[in-house]
Amino acid sequence: MLDDTIVAIATPLGEGSIGVIRISGPEAIAVGRRVFQPKVNRDWYIKDNYKLVYGHVVDPDSREIIDEVLLSVMRGPRSFTAEDVVEISCHGGIVPLRRVLEVVLRQGARLAEPGEFSKRAFLNGRLDLAQAESIIDIIRAKTDAGAKIAMAQLGGKLSEQVNELQQELLGLLARIEAIIDFPEDDIPAENLEEMADRCSGLLKVIEQLLDHADTGKIYREGLRTVIVGKPNVGKSSLLNALLREQRAIVTDIPGTTRDVIEEVINIKGVPLKIIDTAGMRETRDLVEKLGVERSRQLLHQADLVLLVLDASTGFTEDDLKVVSLIKDKKVLVIINKIDIADHAIDYEQLKQLIGYSDILEISAQKKIGLERLEQSILNLVLEGKVTAADNILVSNSRHKHALERAKHHLTEARRGLAEAVPADLVSIDLKSAWEILGEITGNHVTEDLIDRIFADFCIGK
Ligand SMILES: Nc1nc2c(c(=O)[nH]1)N(C=O)[C@@H](CNc1ccc(C(=O)N[C@@H](CCC(=O)O)C(=O)O)cc1)CN2
Ligand SMILES: Nc1nc2c(ncn2[C@@H]2O[C@H](COP(=O)(O)OP(=O)(O)OP(=O)(O)O)[C@@H](O)[C@H]2O)c(=O)[nH]1
Ligand SMILES: [Mg+2]
Numbered sequence: 001m002l003d004d005t006i007v008a009i010a011t012p013l014g015e016g017s018i019g020v021i022r023i024s025g026p027e028a029i030a031v032g033r034r035v036f037q038p039k040v041n042r043d044w045y046i047k048d049n050y051k052l053v054y055g056h057v058v059d060p061d062s063r064e065i066i067d068e069v070l071l072s073v074m075r076g077p078r079s080f081t082a083e084d085v086v087e088i089s090c091h092g093g094i095v096p097l098r099r100v101l102e103v104v105l106r107q108g109a110r111l112a113e114p115g116e117f118s119k120r121a122f123l124n125g126r127l128d129l130a131q132a133e134s135i136i137d138i139i140r141a142k143t144d145a146g147a148k149i150a151m152a153q154l155g156g157k158l159s160e161q162v163n164e165l166q167q168e169l170l171g172l173l174a175r176i177e178a179i180i181d182f183p184e185d186d187i188p189a190e191n192l193e194e195m196a197d198r199c200s201g202l203l204k205v206i207e208q209l210l211d212h213a214d215t216g217k218i219y220r221e222g223l224r225t226v227i228v229g230k231p232n233v234g235k236s237s238l239l240n241a242l243l244r245e246q247r248a249i250v251t252d253i254p255g256t257t258r259d260v261i262e263e264v265i266n267i268k269g270v271p272l273k274i275i276d277t278a279g280m281r282e283t284r285d286l287v288e289k290l291g292v293e294r295s296r297q298l299l300h301q302a303d304l305v306l307l308v309l310d311a312s313t314g315f316t317e318d319d320l321k322v323v324s325l326i327k328d329k330k331v332l333v334i335i336n337k338i339d340i341a342d343h344a345i346d347y348e349q350l351k352q353l354i355g356y357s358d359i360l361e362i363s364a365q366k367k368i369g370l371e372r373l374e375q376s377i378l379n380l381v382l383e384g385k386v387t388a389a390d391n392i393l394v395s396n397s398r399h400k401h402a403l404e405r406a407k408h409h410l411t412e413a414r415r416g417l418a419e420a421v422p423a424d425l426v427s428i429d430l431k432s433a434w435e436i437l438g439e440i441t442g443n444h445v446t447e448d449l450i451d452r453i454f455a456d457f458c459i460g461k
Contacts, residue, residue: 002083002123005031006112007104008460009097016092021100022460023088023109024081024117029073032086034060034107035100036071049075057088057100066103067096081117082124115457119450122442129442129453130159133396136457137220145269146219149393157392158399159441161209165406166443168202169434172413176430179423192417199414206407209394213403215382216395218303222264222271223381226298228326229308230318231255231279234336237364238308239263239276242374248276255279258291260298267374270381275302280322296325304381305329311341311361315350323354332358332376339363398453402439409433 005025011018023031029045038044038055050072057066070089079085088104090096105111115136122132134153141147152158172195179187227235231254239248239261248261261276275298278291299305305326309319333354335345338361347359360376362369394400413429415421438444 002120005109006116006120007031007101007109008112008117009101010087010117010460011092011097013094013097014092015094018089019092019097021088021090021097021104022117023086023104024079024083024112024120025109026084027108028084028086029075031104031107031109032071032073032088035103036069036088038071044071045073049073049078052089057090057103059103060107066099067091069100077124077126080126081120082126083120112460113455114459115454115461118457118461119454122450122454127154128156128159129445129450130162130396130399130440131156132442133398133453135461137395139458139461141220142222142264142271143219143266143269146271146395149216149219149395152392153395158394161205161392162437162440165202165205166434166437168198169430169437172198173427173430173434176423176427180427189420192420196414196417199410199417203407203410203414206403206410209392210400210403210407212391213394213400216393217397217400218270218381219393220395222273223303223377224273224275224301225304225306225377226275226277226295226302227306227308228277228280228295228299228322229310230316230322231281233279233308233310233313234364235279235308236261236276238306238334238336238362239274241364241367241370242272242274254281255283255285255288258287260291260294267378270378272377280325281318299325299329302329304377305331306334307331307356308334308336309345311335311337311344315345315353320353330380331356332360332373332380334373335359335361336364339366339368399440402436406433406436409436 003026005023005027007021007023010020010022033045035057036055037058038053041048041053044053052070052072054070057069058064059066067090072087074080074085076083076085088100090100118132118135121127122129131154134150137150138147138154141150175195227238229235232252236248236250236257240246240250242265243263247263249256257276257278263274265272265274277295277298278288280292280295283289283292307322307326309315333350333356350359351357358376358380360369360373362373394403409429409432413426413433416426416429435444439449442450
């Protein structure tokens with residue numbers, strides 16, 4: 001499979017100043033020679049490595065000049081994929097990129113699948129699986145903090161930790177195997193105890209990683225925050241205020257927002273995917289009805305709900321209906337329009353009615369209380385947990401699940417040691433834990449899993 005040569009457009013399709021075509025594989029340089037006509041440096045492919053050469057891409061069949069380009073050569077293993085790589089920087093338009101791609105394809109390269117360059121970097125040992133996965137996280141990062149966490153993973157922080165855990169497990173396994181091999185030897189109880197302690201030590205590290213995983217996921221994927229409330233309370237005004245731009249239409253007509261509006265804002269590095277919804281009410285208007293229905297569906301996937309109340313109307317029957325839809329959610333209650341009706345809603349009564357303790361007063365229109373609102377959102381989601389990026393933050397749910405499964409087997413192994421169950425049973429759990437940890441870095445994975453992971457990448461990556 002790795003003996004063929006792949007090519008893809010590596011930059012987004014659209015108007016740009018330059019666009020890059022990347023070729024990787026044993027024939028990369030040969031293909032490059034067939035399509036590229038250098039202006040002066042005729043033997044670019046012999047000695048120059050990591051150097052840009054100026055020239056033209058010329059169709060070898062028709063002799064037509066396709067584009068004026070810069071070409072670079074990176075010979076394996078000193079390249080991203082560890083294979084021979086040729087990159088062609090074209091003018092950044094859809095047509096020149098497509099035409100250069102076509103010529104390269106006709107000269108014997110094959111169109112790369114999504115993620116195939118990164119997959120090759122992994123298969124050729126340039127990166128482990130967790131590092132390769134971090135690349136896509138860097139690309140998709142929504143805030144600086146998110147990118148920083150992904151960069152730490154690319155640098156191998158998580159992998160080092162996992163490798164250490166696996167190393168420790170191997171040590172334990174060796175001792176257990178010795179017990180299995182010489183069953184006639186009496187094992188002193190303190191030996192078992194000491195091994196159980198070492199399991200506890202490993203568990204502690206895994207638990208710590210898991211502890212931070214939810215925070216990591218928020219930094220990676222963003223926190224899905226849905227603004228709900230009855231019509232006209234100021235939901236869209238709140239979205240606009242948080243975005244600091246007039247994104248959603250605001251009018252004094254109840255039922256203004258019909259569709260769902262989704263935007264990302266950055267609160268101190270935490271990406272907040274904020275979703276404005278249609279005001280919830282019984283309605284005969286078909287369009288509005290569909291909007292209300294969508295709002296209900298969105299609530300299911302929400303990590304956080306901002307329930308907006310209107311100080312000028314007070315707490316009403318309609319509010320109560322909205323409350324009944326968000327019973328099992330993490331909710332922050334926001335009392336809006338305090339600029340026209342101060343303390344119009346009785347906190348104590350509200351708490352008794354709906355039972356939430358997090359209540360904030362704001363004016364979306366006059367921009368009062370927004371700073372405190374942002375801080376409250378952070379406090380609520382991070383709950384005093386780490387925000388510093390120097391911690392190893394497991395942000396990928398695949399990694400999280402693997403850690404949970406490894407934890408389960410380690411807990412079983414520890415119990416087995418404490419209760420002196422037969423050593424071969426303990427050994428099975430320790431082995432399972434070792435294998436599952438290996439799924440994170442890729443030293444123990446099936447081809448199928450590898451395919452699925454890289455298929456999620458973009459084309460040309
Ligand atoms: N033009 C271009 N820019 C790019 C990439 C690329 O493939 N092409 N990258 C793709 O994602 C990222 C950079 N990642 C890279 C990682 C390793 C190597 C590499 O060749 N490493 C070799 C040689 C290093 C040296 O000694 O000079 C190595 O580590 O052995 C290249 C790019 C971002 N920018
Ligand atoms: N005085 C005052 N008026 C506000 C405030 N926030 C919003 N309004 C007004 O309330 C009205 C409704 O605001 P919207 O933001 O459209 O309310 P909504 O909840 O999105 O309404 P629907 O989309 O219809 O459900 C508008 O006339 C806003 O100008 C505020 O803080 N103070
Ligand atoms: Mg609205």
